[in-house]
Amino acid sequence: MNGWTGKIARVNLSNKQIQIEEPAAELYYQYLGGRGLGSRILWDEVNEKVLPLSPENKLIFMTGPLTGTRVPTAGRFAVTSKSPLTGTVFDSNSGGIWGARLKKTGLDGLIIEGQAAQPVYIVIDETGIVVKEAGRLWGLDVPETTSAVQAVEGKGYSVACIGPAGENLVRISCIMNDNTRALGRGGLGAVMGSKKLKAIAVKGSKSVGIADKEKLQFVLYETNKWLKASPVTSQGLPEFGTPVLVNLFNESGIFPSYNFQESQYDDAENISGETMAEKLTVRKKGCYGCPIKCSRETRTARETGAGPEYESLWALGPQCGIGDLEAIAEANYLCNRLGLDTISVGVTLGCAMELAQRNIYDSGINFGDAGKLLQIINDIAYLRGAGADMAEGSRSLAQKHGAESLAMQVKGLELPAYDPRGVQGMGLGFATSNRGGCHLRAYMVGPEILGVPKMVDRFSTHGKAGLTIFYQNVNAAMDALIICRFVGLAVSEEYFARLLTAVTGINYQPQDLHVIGERIWNMERLYNLREGFSNRDDILPDRLLTEPVKNGPSKGHVVHLEPMLEDYYRFRGWSKDGIPTEKKLAELGVI
Amino acid sequence: MHREFNQIGRDLFLQGLNSSHSGNLSIRLGDRLVITRRGSMLHNLKETDLIETGLDKNDSHIALASTEIGVHRSIYKNTSALAIVHAHPVYATALSLVEDEIIPIDSEGQYMLHKIPVIGFEHTVGSDEVARVLPEFLKEYKLIMIRGHGSFATGQLIEEAYQWTSSLENICKIIYLTRTLKGEIKETKSEKYTKW
Numbered sequence: 149m150n151g152w153t154g155k156i157a158r159v160n161l162s163n164k165q166i167q168i169e170e171p172a173a174e175l176y177y178q179y180l181g182g183r184g185l186g187s188r189i190l191w192d193e194v195n196e197k198v199l200p201l202s203p204e205n206k207l208i209f210m211t212g213p214l215t216g217t218r219v220p221t222a223g224r225f226a227v228t229s230k231s232p233l234t235g236t237v238f239d240s241n242s243g244g245i246w247g248a249r250l251k252k253t254g255l256d257g258l259i260i261e262g263q264a265a266q267p268v269y270i271v272i273d274e275t276g277i278v279v280k281e282a283g284r285l286w287g288l289d290v291p292e293t294t295s296a297v298q299a300v301e302g303k304g305y306s307v308a309c310i311g312p313a314g315e316n317l318v319r320i321s322c323i324m325n326d327n328t329r330a331l332g333r334g335g336l337g338a339v340m341g342s343k344k345l346k347a348i349a350v351k352g353s354k355s356v357g358i359a360d361k362e363k364l365q366f367v368l369y370e371t372n373k374w375l376k377a378s379p380v381t382s383q384g385l386p387e388f389g390t391p392v393l394v395n396l397f398n399e400s401g402i403f404p405s406y407n408f409q410e411s412q413y414d415d416a417e418n419i420s421g422e423t424m425a426e427k428l429t430v431r432k433k434g435c436y437g438c439p440i441k442c443s444r445e446t447r448t449a450r451e452t453g454a455g456p457e458y459e460s461l462w463a464l465g466p467q468c469g470i471g472d473l474e475a476i477a478e479a480n481y482l483c484n485r486l487g488l489d490t491i492s493v494g495v496t497l498g499c500a501m502e503l504a505q506r507n508i509y510d511s512g513i514n515f516g517d518a519g520k521l522l523q524i525i526n527d528i529a530y531l532r533g534a535g536a537d538m539a540e541g542s543r544s545l546a547q548k549h550g551a552e553s554l555a556m557q558v559k560g561l562e563l564p565a566y567d568p569r570g571v572q573g574m575g576l577g578f579a580t581s582n583r584g585g586c587h588l589r590a591y592m593v594g595p596e597i598l599g600v601p602k603m604v605d606r607f608s609t610h611g612k613a614g615l616t617i618f619y620q621n622v623n624a625a626m627d628a629l630i631i632c633r634f635v636g637l638a639v640s641e642e643y644f645a646r647l648l649t650a651v652t653g654i655n656y657q658p659q660d661l662h663v664i665g666e667r668i669w670n671m672e673r674l675y676n677l678r679e680g681f682s683n684r685d686d687i688l689p690d691r692l693l694t695e696p697v698k699n700g701p702s703k704g705h706v707v708h709l710e711p712m713l714e715d716y717y718r719f720r721g722w723s724k725d726g727i728p729t730e731k732k733l734a735e736l737g738v739i
Numbered sequence: 740m741h742r743e744f745n746q747i748g749r750d751l752f753l754q755g756l757n758s759s760h761s762g763n764l765s766i767r768l769g770d771r772l773v774i775t776r777r778g779s780m781l782h783n784l785k786e787t788d789l790i791e792t793g794l795d796k797n798d799s800h801i802a803l804a805s806t807e808i809g810v811h812r813s814i815y816k817n818t819s820a821l822a823i824v825h826a827h828p829v830y831a832t833a834l835s836l837v838e839d840e841i842i843p844i845d846s847e848g849q850y851m852l853h854k855i856p857v858i859g860f861e862h863t864v865g866s867d868e869v870a871r872v873l874p875e876f877l878k879e880y881k882l883i884m885i886r887g888h889g890s891f892a893t894g895q896l897i898e899e900a901y902q903w904t905s906s907l908e909n910i911c912k913i914i915y916l917t918r919t920l921k922g923e924i925k926e927t928k929s930e931k932y933t934k935w
Contacts, residue, residue: 363934366931366934370853370935373850374850377850595895595896601894601895601896601899602895602896602898602899602902604896610740611766611768611821611896613769614767614768614769614821615821615895615896618819618821618895621819622819642879642881645879646935657878657879658878658879659817659818659819659878659879660878662818662819715768715769718769718770719768719769719770721770
C-alpha cells in the first residue's frame with residue numbers, strides 16, 4: 149500500500165497480548181484514517197453497554213494516509229474513545245512529532261484495550277512493541293514522565309503520556325505528546341489513566357510509500373503557493389501565533405468573558421497576540437511538516453513553557469475575568485504539566501465563579517482571582533476540596549448546585565472562545581457537534597468572520613444550515629487525513645484530494661472527500677444515538693438562546709437555533725427528530 | 740437572497756458574461772433549490788424571478804424554472820455544491836470552440852483555476868447528456884466550459900461561483916489578446932497545468 153502501512157497494532161493491557169492486524173483496504177478507502185477510522189472501529193467494538201472508564205472501553209491512536217509525508221501539517225494523529233466527560237464518541241487530534249514517528253514504525257495505528265494490573269508504558273519501534281512496567285513513572289507530571297521515558301529508551305523516542313490528572317481519572321484531563329502538544333478535549337487522559345497506561349514512546353524511520361512522487365511534488369508546490377499567499381497562514385499565525393485572533397474576535401463582539409455574560413473583554417489588548425509577541429514570546433515553534441509555526445515558546449518572570457494558544461488564553465483569562473497575561477501563561481503551563489484540558493478547566497472555573505457571584509456556591513474563587521489560579525488547578529488535578537467537583541466538568545458542577553444553565557457546555561463539553569450570539573452558524577455548529585461544544589467541527593468563523601471562502605452575514609440564519617453541514621463534512625475528512633484546521637483557511641479540499649491521490653495512487657476527487665466526511669459524520673451520529681443521545685441534546689446553554697448580548701457589535705443578538713436546526717436535519721437527509729434515515733445510511737455505506 | 744441574486748446577476752451582465760436574457764443562477768437549500776426564472780433578465784431580477792422547487796420532486800413552480808433546471812439538479816445531487824452560476828462569457832466561449840481545455844497563461848488564473856475542461860455535446864441546452872456528464876467533471880473542477888455554449892461554475896456561495904466565472908473570462912481574454920500579439924510568450928510555465 150502507498151500512504152497507509154496497512155497495519156494496526158492491538159495491545160490488550162489485561163493479558164498483555166499484542167496482535168498486528170491488517171484492516172480491509174475498503175475500510176481505509178471509506179474512512180481514510182484518524183478520526184474516520186477511529187470512529188468506525190469504536191462503533192464496531194465499543195457498544196452502549198461499555199462504561200468510558202471500564203477496561204472494555206478502547207483508546208484508538210490513529211494516523212492518516214498523509215501522516216509522515218511532506219504534505220504541510222501532516223504530522224498529526226488522532227485518539228478516539230468513548231468520552232468519560234460527554235459519553236459520546238470522541239476524537240481529539242494533536243500535532244508535534246509523535247504521529248509521524250508512530251507511522252514511521254510501520255503502523256497506521258494502535259488500539260489499546262483492557263486494563264493493566266499495575267502502571268505500564270508501551271514502547272514501539274521498528275523492532276516491535278513492548279509493554280513495560282511504569283510504577284516509578286506513576287505520579288510524575290508530563291515533562292518529568294517524558295524525560296524519564298527518554299532517559300531509559302533514548303532521546304529519539306517521542307512520548308505521549310498522561311499527567312497526574314489522567315491518573316486520577318479527572319474527566320477534563322488530556323493526553324499530552326512531545327511535552328507540550330495536547331489531545332486536549334473530552335477527558336481522554338482519564339481513559340488512559342483507567343487503563344493504567346502512563347505513556348507510549350515511539351520511534352521509527354521507515355518511509356511512507358508514495359505512489360506518484362512527481363505529482364506529489366507538483367501539487368505540493370501549488371499548495372504551498374496558497375499557504376504563502378494567505379495572510380492568515382503566511383503572516384498572522386506565523387507572526388503572532390493563534391492569539392492573533394484575540395483582537396479580531398474581541399472587536400467583532402464574539403469574544404466571551406465572565407462565563408459568557410459578556411461578549412467582549414475590556415482588557416483584551418493586554419492579552420492580544422501583539423502583546424504576547426512583545427512580552428512573552430521567546431521563539432516560534434512548529435509541528436512536524438508545518439510551515440505555519442503557530443506554536444510559541446514563552447517565558448514569564450518565573451517560568452518558561454509553551455503557549456498559551458488562543459483558546460487556552462481565553463479560557464484561563466477573560467472567561468474567568470482575568471487579564472493578567474503572566475498569570476494566564478503560568479496557569480497554562482501548569483495545565484500542560486498536569487495533563488488538563490485548558491478549555492474545560494477555564495470554563496469550569498468560570499462556571500464556579502458565576503456560582504459564587506450569584507451566591508449559589510462559594511468554591512473560594514471569584515472572577516478576577518488570578519492569584520488563586522494555580523492552587524485551584526492543582527486541586528482539580530489531585531481531586532482536592534472544591535477541585536474534586538470541578539474535576540467532573542462544568543455540567544456536573546452546575547447540576548450539583550441546581551444551576552445547570554450556568555454551565556457553558558454542549559453535551560457536557562465546555563464551549564470554546566466564541567460567543568455564538570454574534571456568529572449564528574457557529575451556534576448551530578456547537579449544538580450539532582457530535583463531540584459536544586466544539587469549535588473545530590464546523591469552524592464557521594471561517595465564512596462568518598474571516599471571510600473564507602467569502603464573507604457571509606454572521607447575524608443571519610439564512611443559508612447557515614447548508615454551510616454548516618458543508619464544513620462539518622469537509623472537516624471530518626480533514627480530520628481523517630489528518631490535516632491541521634488552519635491549512636483549510638488557505639487551501640481548499642481540492643488540493644487535498646490531489647495530494648491524497650498522489651500519495652496513495654487511488655483516484656480521490658474533491659467530491660469523494662465530501663462523501664467520506666459525510667459518512668464519518670453519520671457514523672458518529674449513529675454512535676451517539678445508540679448511546680441514548682437524541683435531538684434534545686442538540687441544544688445550547690439557555691443564556692445563548694435567551695439573553696441578548698448587552699453591549700458591543702453583537703448587542704441585542706441571541707442564537708436563533710430552532711429554525712437553523714429544522715433546516716439542518718432536513719438538509720442532512722435525517723428525520724425531523726435528527727435520526728439518519730436508512731436510505732441515507734445505505735447511500736453512504738455506513739450500514 | 741433576492742439582493743444577492745440580483746447583485747451577482749447584474750455584475751455578470753455588466754462584465755459581459757451574459758447577454759440580456761442568457762444565463763441562470765441557483766442555490767441549494769437542502770432538498771430544495773432556488774433557481775432563476777426561465778427567460779429572466781439576470782441584471783434586473785425581481786423577487787418573482789426566483790423560483791423555488793424540489794431537488795428531486797417537481798411541483799407546479801417547475802413550469803417557471805430555467806431550462807437548465809435538470810443540469811442544476813444533477814450537479815447538486817452529485818456534488819457538494821451549494822451554488823451554481825451558468826453564464827455565456829464571450830471570450831471563453833470563443834476559445835472553447837478551438838480548444839479541448841483552457842490552460843491559464845496568467846499568474847492569477849494559474850493560481851485560481853489551473854485548468855478548465857472543455858466538453859462538447861450534441862445538444863448543449865438543457866439536455867440529459869449535459870446533466871449526466873457535467874457533474875462528473877464538477878466533482879474535480881470548480882468550473883467547466885461547454886463548447887460553444889457557456890460555463891458552469893459551482894461554489895459554497897453564489898459569490899464564489901461568480902468569482903470562478905469572472906476569473907475564467909479574464910483568463911480567456913488574456914489568452915486571446917496574447918495570441919493577437921506578434922511576440923513570443925516569454926514564460927511557458929502554464930504547460931505543466933495540463934496535468935492538473
